[in-house]
Amino acid sequence: MQTNLELPQTKKYLLLSILGTGFIMMIANFVGQDVTMLTTNLLYVPVPGALLVLSIIIAARFSVKGEHGRAWILFVGVAASWFVAEQIWLVYDLVYEIDPFPSAADFFYLVGYPFLFLFSIYYLKPLKNAISKKMLAYASLTAVTLLIPLLYMAYGIDSEISAFELTLALSYPIADAIVLIPALIGVILFFRGEVNFLWSLVCVAIVLNVVADTGFLITSMNGSYYMGHPIDMLFLWAYILFSFGVYSHIQIFKKHHPHISTQSLDDLR
Amino acid sequence: MFDATNAEISKALVTLAIEKTLLNMGKPVLDEVAHRLFKNYKCYIPDCHEHPEYLKSVLKELYGNCYNNIVESIKKTLDEFSTKKSIEHFLMVISE
Numbered sequence: 001m002q003t004n005l006e007l008p009q010t011k012k013y014l015l016l017s018i019l020g021t022g023f024i025m026m027i028a029n030f031v032g033q034d035v036t037m038l039t040t041n042l043l044y045v046p047v048p049g050a051l052l053v054l055s056i057i058i059a060a061r062f063s064v065k066g067e068h069g070r071a072w073i074l075f076v077g078v079a080a081s082w083f084v085a086e087q088i089w090l091v092y093d094l095v096y097e098i099d100p101f102p103s104a105a106d107f108f109y110l111v112g113y114p115f116l117f118l119f120s121i122y123y124l125k126p127l128k129n130a131i132s133k134k135m136l137a138y139a140s141l142t143a144v145t146l147l148i149p150l151l152y153m154a155y156g157i158d159s160e161i162s163a164f165e166l167t168l169a170l171s172y173p174i175a176d177a178i179v180l181i182p183a184l185i186g187v188i189l190f191f192r193g194e195v196n197f198l199w200s201l202v203c204v205a206i207v208l209n210v211v212a213d214t215g216f217l218i219t220s221m222n223g224s225y226y227m228g229h230p231i232d233m234l235f236l237w238a239y240i241l242f243s244f245g246v247y248s249h250i251q252i253f254k255k256h257h258p259h260i261s262t263q264s265l266d267d268l269r
Numbered sequence: 270m271f272d273a274t275n276a277e278i279s280k281a282l283v284t285l286a287i288e289k290t291l292l293n294m295g296k297p298v299l300d301e302v303a304h305r306l307f308k309n310y311k312c313y314i315p316d317c318h319e320h321p322e323y324l325k326s327v328l329k330e331l332y333g334n335c336y337n338n339i340v341e342s343i344k345k346t347l348d349e350f351s352t353k354k355s356i357e358h359f360l361m362v363i364s365e
Binding site for chain 2: 061062063065066067068069126127128129130193194195196252253254255256
């Protein structure tokens with residue numbers, strides 16, 4: 001959707017949010033690990049929270065009727081399950097001070113993926129004529145290329161972990177690879193000029209989330225991950241990109257006075 | 270008894286096809302298109318029968334290059350009436 005609705009103000013706020021979050025995390029990292037842990041955990045309340053609120057607003061505006069409506073209802077599923085997952089993670093990490101893996105947080109993280117995949121299908125549906133088989137093949141190939149080494153790495157995490165934990169660890173790269181396919185198609189469409197920047201933000205956010213997940217897996221494996229690691233910045237940025245993607249749709253499809261839209265067939269009666 | 274002319278029937282069919290397609294996408298899409306038609310051209314959806322270029326321009330403004338998908342959907346809805354002269358003209362202009 002290469003439209004003239006680029007909303008420059010929205011882009012400015014997006015940049016400010018990205019820089020602001022990065023700056024907060026950088027300062028926290030300079031101060032110390034305890035501050036970093038606290039700051040990062042606390043950032044996971046308003047950032048995914050804002051996404052949840054915005055997705056509820058857009059879903060309520062479209063309701064369940066129509067293709068857009070169904071897409072945004074599915075997106076509420078993603079935002080809600082990931083918000084719950086982040087809060088469970090926060091409680092485990094900050095209150096109980098225990099390793100949140102495996103926990104109920106994983107269940108909610110994983111529940112978000114089928115919603116995200118279905119949402120991205122609905123999101124891309126209006127562009128189906130612009131999606132070629134070649135594009136689909138490139139996106140699938142990239143996803144598989146990423147999946148194979150990740151599965152190999154995840155499989156070799158720790159020989160002492162249970163089969164359940166191993167299955168859980170392997171689920172993330174598989175889920176990431178699946179959602180990466182439609183997201184990459186969205187990004188390709190942006191570079192081909194078929195869609196505008198704000199429309200593509202949701203797809204960029206999915207790609208960024210996959211990158212963050214991959215980084216999380218690698219840093220967790222080599223033991224270098226800590227709460228507030230720069231990888232967390234990517235997760236937060238992904239939430240911010242999602243939020244601005246949703247916000248741009250709220251801006252475009254504003255509520256209007258009903259007299260205009262209802263004055264259609266009435267004129268013919 | 271209400272006697273509709275051919276032009277009025279065509280206008281109603283075109284209006285229904287546009288509204289059905291946009292409603293399939295979502296009520297806010299129909300509202301936004303109607304709002305922009307009124308804001309930019311001071312016209313309503315039935316007026317697109319005479320001025321398909323207005324609808325085309327609004328759809329392009331909202332959906333950019335992929336407005337074609339919406340046009341395809343409208344064309345599909347109007348397929349069986351496409352032999353009617355005024356509908357044929359409408360379809361030709363929005364498909365250009």
